[in-house]
Structure formats: C-alpha cells, structure tokens
Amino acid sequence: MKKGKSELADICKIQLKGVKDTQDLLSGKWKTVIIAALYYNGKFRFMELNRHIDGIAPKVLSKELKDLEMNQLIKRTVLNTMPITVEYELTPHGESLNKVIEAMGEWGVNYRKSI
Numbered sequence: 001m002k003k004g005k006s007e008l009a010d011i012c013k014i015q016l017k018g019v020k021d022t023q024d025l026l027s028g029k030w031k032t033v034i035i036a037a038l039y040y041n042g043k044f045r046f047m048e049l050n051r052h053i054d055g056i057a058p059k060v061l062s063k064e065l066k067d068l069e070m071n072q073l074i075k076r077t078v079l080n081t082m083p084i085t086v087e088y089e090l091t092p093h094g095e096s097l098n099k100v101i102e103a104m105g106e107w108g109v110n111y112r113k114s115i
Contacts, residue, residue, distance in 0.1 A: 025071050032101070032104065039095070042089065045085055076088055
C-alpha cells in the first residue's frame with residue numbers, strides 16, 4: 001500500500017518529536033561533551049572530569065552532572081574513602097547514545113579538516 005502525505009507527515013511528526021526530546025535532554029554547551037568524555041574514557045572522578053574538559057567551570061560541571069543524573073544518563077557513585085570520592089559513569093541508557101557520540105565525533109573531525 002502506498003503511503004500518502006498524511007501518513008508520512010505523521011511519521012515525520014513522531015521523528016521530529018524524538019529529535020526535540022533528545023535535544024532537550026542534551027541541551028546546553030557541555031552535556032554532550034561530558035557524555036562523550038565518559039563514553040571514550042569510562043569512569044571519572046569529578047576533578048578528573050573537570051580537568052579533562054577544557055573550559056568548564058566546576059560549578060557548571062556540577063549542575064550539568066546533576067541534570068544528566070536526573071535524566072538517568074549518568075550514574076553517580078560515592079565511594080567510602082577518606083576523603084569521600086565520587087565517580088561518574090554512563091548508565092546503560094547513556095551508553096545507548098554511543099552511535100550519536102561517534103557520529104558527532106566523526107562529523108566534527110571531518111568538518112575541521114574541510115575548513
């Protein structure tokens with residue numbers, strides 16, 4: 001059966017809503033960079049992550065990590081050490097962004113080469 005314009009429009013609306021939902025979750029200057037750092041490097045302690053991401057203020061990093069944790073994209077683990085150590089890692093839901101992160105990385109590298 002041939003799809004009409006209204007069927008295609010409904011599919012487009014669903015996909016566009018999905019894009020908007022993703023954009024809302026990853027909005028801001030740093031969220032995708034934080035997710036990428038955790039994706040490529042695994043677990044990080046707060047200060048390690050802060051040093052790894054150039055230009056992010058600790059207060060901003062803290063806020064972004066809280067948002068990502070609230071949206072279940074990262075997991076925060078408090079270790080029973082002296083002093084207290086906190087580690088961050090991707091949740092399975094956060095890891096499901098791997099194709100998006102890899103595609104963004106490849107696109108960025110190719111774009112940088114072309115300009």
